[in-house]
Amino acid sequence: MRNPPERYLQTLRDHFTTAPDWFDTRSGSEKRGRPIATGAALTTYLHGHETAFQRWFRFKEAFSPEFVAAAIGSLGYRPQHVIDPFGGSGTSAITSQLLSIDATTVEVNPFLADVIKAKVSPLTAEKLRSAAADFHAQLLNTPTDFTSLEHWPPTFIESNEKDRWIFPRDVAGRLAQYLSCIESIQDADVQRFFRVVLGAVLVDCSNVYVNGKGRRYRSAWKLKQPTIAKLDEYFGRQFNTSFEDVLRFEGRPRSRVTVVNGDSRAALQQVQEPADLIVFSPPYPNSFDYTDIYNVELWVLGYFGCAADNTRLRNETLRSHVQIRRGYEGPIGKSSTLSRTLKALDEQRHSLWDKNIPEMVGAYFRDLELVLEQSKRLLANDGRVMIVVGDSRYANTRIEVAIVLAELARSMGFGRVATKEVRQMRASAQQGGSYQLAESIVELSL
Numbered sequence: 001m002r003n004p005p006e007r008y009l010q011t012l013r014d015h016f017t018t019a020p021d022w023f024d025t026r027s028g029s030e031k032r033g034r035p036i037a038t039g040a041a042l043t044t045y046l047h048g049h050e051t052a053f054q055r056w057f058r059f060k061e062a063f064s065p066e067f068v069a070a071a072i073g074s075l076g077y078r079p080q081h082v083i084d085p086f087g088g089s090g091t092s093a094i095t096s097q098l099l100s101i102d103a104t105t106v107e108v109n110p111f112l113a114d115v116i117k118a119k120v121s122p123l124t125a126e127k128l129r130s131a132a133a134d135f136h137a138q139l140l141n142t143p144t145d146f147t148s149l150e151h152w153p154p155t156f157i158e159s160n161e162k163d164r165w166i167f168p169r170d171v172a173g174r175l176a177q178y179l180s181c182i183e184s185i186q187d188a189d190v191q192r193f194f195r196v197v198l199g200a201v202l203v204d205c206s207n208v209y210v211n212g213k214g215r216r217y218r219s220a221w222k223l224k225q226p227t228i229a230k231l232d233e234y235f236g237r238q239f240n241t242s243f244e245d246v247l248r249f250e251g252r253p254r255s256r257v258t259v260v261n262g263d264s265r266a267a268l269q270q271v272q273e274p275a276d277l278i279v280f281s282p283p284y285p286n287s288f289d290y291t292d293i294y295n296v297e298l299w300v301l302g303y304f305g306c307a308a309d310n311t312r313l314r315n316e317t318l319r320s321h322v323q324i325r326r327g328y329e330g331p332i333g334k335s336s337t338l339s340r341t342l343k344a345l346d347e348q349r350h351s352l353w354d355k356n357i358p359e360m361v362g363a364y365f366r367d368l369e370l371v372l373e374q375s376k377r378l379l380a381n382d383g384r385v386m387i388v389v390g391d392s393r394y395a396n397t398r399i400e401v402a403i404v405l406a407e408l409a410r411s412m413g414f415g416r417v418a419t420k421e422v423r424q425m426r427a428s429a430q431q432g433g434s435y436q437l438a439e440s441i442v443e444l445s446l
């Protein structure tokens with residue numbers, strides 16, 4: 001293998017201690033810094049804020065590159081093609097690319113799909129330096145045009161009639177200037193890079209914070225509102241951080257990475273090239289809708305133009321939440337654990353916070369079954385499917401996702417099916433809070 005995983009991981013760990021100034025044209029190579037601690041948890045991104053490419057956008061649920069490299073290494077041969085049907089922040093795509101392996105990834109959220117595309121696209125430091133200089137000059141001459149923000153939901157911009165707003169009016173005006181300058185960048189890869197940089201700082205430069213439970217106003221937010229200076233500083237800093245990785249990995253292998261912005265339940269049907277590894281972590285059936293979590297980026301950056309766009313995206317996400325009403329058919333395959341679970345949920349329906357949760361859980365497994373059907377079609381003979389899943393719990397009923405998936409996979413004719421618990425996660429407050437839920441890896445081969 002041209003870039004063995006160890007070398008790639010070591011390179012990822014070596015970082016510059018100081019970012020270059022916003023327009024500093026010095027090469028960063030003399031500013032090499034300390035390596036980060038090793039031993040990140042297998043499946044998750046403990047050191048994401050320090051790891052190359054992971055630090056382009058804070059994405060809590062991302063794989064660690066170590067996990068993807070280990071999954072690739074576990075095949076025992078050099079894979080030709082890796083597929084990830086739930087791309088997220090693109091860990092499997094960028095890891096495959098850096099290891100010189102072709103990859104296909106599907107991500108339903110158009111902002112996240114752009115994050116992945118930005119990471120794997122053939123940008124050069126020179127292009128970015130020159131674009132940054134142009135951008136800076138243009139920003140000085142760009143008028144503040146609030147009409148370009150008219151499609152934003154009312155709570156996004158400060159006004160006298162409102163009690164709450166996400167962005168103070170002057171910061172919103174500055175965002176309008178940024179967006180206009182980004183829009184005028186001709187090179188699509190460079191334009192996307194700038195948009196992703198802006199996306200990475202939006203929430204930090206707003207009156208809200210976002211976590212797995214959704215969006216909340218910061219404490220005493222009216223007294224500590226962001227300023228234009230803060231936005232400029234954060235944008236410049238994030239630009240440098242992402243720029244460093246482009247510079248550092250400029251000579252990276254250019255294997256073919258296809259990023260599909262779509263719903264993997266349908267989009268995988270269009271993929272024809274077999275894969276040696278199909279690795280993914282779907283949303284867990286815990287009722288959080290990723291559409292809500294990334295709402296600020298989706299509206300501000302123009303991926304949403306009206307409420308119907310929001311609804312359309314919700315409809316395309318996996319049925320892991322009850323944010324909108326949809327059809328709720330269950331899986332075709334057999335799983336005695338799922339049947340037992342659905343029966344128990346049905347009996348507790350009166351104490352569930354949403355009466356559709358039992359059907360949502362059934363439909364969640366139908367969605368995963370659709371992805372498994374396509375995975376089986378696409379899997380190379382010696383290949384492997386590796387799925388990281390987490391359990392959920394409603395009332396007293398635990399949704400044992402790995403066990404159900406393993407049963408469904410057996411009934412679909414996968415030859416080898418194994419599950420392995422990798423860690424215990426603390427349950428969310430919404431699910432009762434204090435107890436532990438398992439996160440597991442399900443491994444399948446033909």
Ligand SMILES: C[S@@+](CC[C@H](N)C(=O)[O-])C[C@H]1O[C@@H](n2cnc3c(N)ncnc32)[C@H](O)[C@@H]1O
Binds near residue numbers: 108264281283
């Ligand atoms: C747990 S995250 C994946 C994280 C990824 N492994 C990484 O390293 O960044 C799950 C992702 O699935 C996406 N998703 C949800 N429904 C989808 C669908 N129907 N098709 C494709 N992606 C979907 C979500 O937007 C989210 O980004």
